[in-house]
Amino acid sequence: MLDLRKPLAALALAMAGSFAAAPAAAQSPIRIGYLSTFSGPIGSLGQDMYDGFMLGVEQGGNKLGGVPVEILKQDDQFKPEVANQIVQKMIEKDKVPIITGVAGSNVMMAVQRAIAEKEVFLIGANAGPSELAGAQCSPYRFVASWQNDSWAEAAGKYANDKGYKRMLLVASNYQAGKDAVAGFKKFYTGQIVDEIYPGVTQPDFSAELTQIGADKPDAVFAFVPSGGINFIRQYQQAGLLKTVPLLTVGMADGTTLPALKESALGIQSVHFWAPDTDNPVSRQFVEAFEKKYGRIPSNFAAQGYDSALLLDAAIGRVKGDVSDKKAFMAALRQGSGKSVRGSLRFANNNFPINDWYAFEVAKDAKGRVSLKTVATPLKNYQDSYHAKCAMK
Numbered sequence: 001m002l003d004l005r006k007p008l009a010a011l012a013l014a015m016a017g018s019f020a021a022a023p024a025a026a027q028s029p030i031r032i033g034y035l036s037t038f039s040g041p042i043g044s045l046g047q048d049m050y051d052g053f054m055l056g057v058e059q060g061g062n063k064l065g066g067v068p069v070e071i072l073k074q075d076d077q078f079k080p081e082v083a084n085q086i087v088q089k090m091i092e093k094d095k096v097p098i099i100t101g102v103a104g105s106n107v108m109m110a111v112q113r114a115i116a117e118k119e120v121f122l123i124g125a126n127a128g129p130s131e132l133a134g135a136q137c138s139p140y141r142f143v144a145s146w147q148n149d150s151w152a153e154a155a156g157k158y159a160n161d162k163g164y165k166r167m168l169l170v171a172s173n174y175q176a177g178k179d180a181v182a183g184f185k186k187f188y189t190g191q192i193v194d195e196i197y198p199g200v201t202q203p204d205f206s207a208e209l210t211q212i213g214a215d216k217p218d219a220v221f222a223f224v225p226s227g228g229i230n231f232i233r234q235y236q237q238a239g240l241l242k243t244v245p246l247l248t249v250g251m252a253d254g255t256t257l258p259a260l261k262e263s264a265l266g267i268q269s270v271h272f273w274a275p276d277t278d279n280p281v282s283r284q285f286v287e288a289f290e291k292k293y294g295r296i297p298s299n300f301a302a303q304g305y306d307s308a309l310l311l312d313a314a315i316g317r318v319k320g321d322v323s324d325k326k327a328f329m330a331a332l333r334q335g336s337g338k339s340v341r342g343s344l345r346f347a348n349n350n351f352p353i354n355d356w357y358a359f360e361v362a363k364d365a366k367g368r369v370s371l372k373t374v375a376t377p378l379k380n381y382q383d384s385y386h387a388k389c390a391m392k
Contacts, residue, residue, distance in 0.1 A: 032096060034100055059288070143351045149183030156187035167221055233263055285297065349385065
């Protein structure tokens with residue numbers, strides 16, 4: 001009888017050796033939900049955030065932290081009810097462990113609770129409502145941009161430094177607009193002549209400009225993001241720019257200046273970053289963004305890029321294992337040594353500690369209308385609400 005044991009044993013050893021020599025399976029991509037506003041009045045803002053984020057992803061070879069990622073892009077249309085439906089699908093059907101983006105504070109307030117309750121990480125790249133920086137802070141939420149009040153607080157400090165004694169405030173009538181006014185008043189010590197709250201999507205500001213002309217303040221502070229181009233154009237056309245300085249946040253940057261051009265020259269703005277920010281990461285980002293997209297990056301693009309750098313650093317620290325939520329949470333809290341602002345550091349509430357700069361709309365070395373850094377009203381600034389957050 002033929003003995004098959006030896007040939008079979010040899011075959012088994014050969015097969016075992018074959019499997020041992022086979023390469024390990026490639027790591028599955030991490031699914032990341034990207035929720036932002038890509039249509040309507042602030043669609044350009046959301047697109048710049050996304051473009052900045054995707055530049056960071058592409059520079060890593062479509063990986064973050066050395067791990068492949070799959071980005072699921074969705075338009076919330078600046079509508080909380082639409083955003084809620086998208087988030088539900090991302091979490092329950094797409095099984096994303098991370099959601100990022102979020103342009104509008106109204107959207108952020110609508111979706112943040114459901115995301116945190118499902119222990120999904122939310123990396124905000126723009127909206128930073130005051131409530132979420134204080135008592136409603138969450139270990140699952142990190143904001144890679146700023147707290148809504150902070151740029152306005154820096155603007156109030158800058159208005160003091162400029163010697164403006166009488167200010168009129170204009171802000172869109174929604175959460176971020178109210179936060180901006182509240183923030184400005186925390187540092188501004190002069191007289192508030194009036195507060196005006198136009199509608200969020202209001203296209204015409206003739207009545208508001210007439211009131212400004214009648215009140216004759218020393219300067220105007222304005223935050224009208226969705227109607228910013230029309231507001232600035234009408235302000236300049238009314239001749240007010242020559243007599244009443246305009247100090248803004250979120251209205252004069254790479255999303256609006258290409259349309260405004262010379263009509264915006266002389267406008268003052270406040271933010272933690274501008275295209276002339278002088279550090280290696282920022283210079284490299286500006287050069288790469290202009291080469292890829294053919295335009296000067298906005299502050300929103302810079303925030304999107306920084307959110308990618310944050311995820312890159314944190315995912316790398318946990319070697320791609322974002323399922324270990326405590327470890328990934330700790331990795332995110334370490335921030336990022338690479339950032340357009342130099343480095344990204346978090347306060348106890350998972351909002352960043354920023355330097356805040358004042359800029360003037362001016363022509364750059366290439367003759368393009370851009371932003372020129374003129375002052376630093378606040379340094380190493382933590383937002384006004386971090387003490388109300390129970391996290392340490």
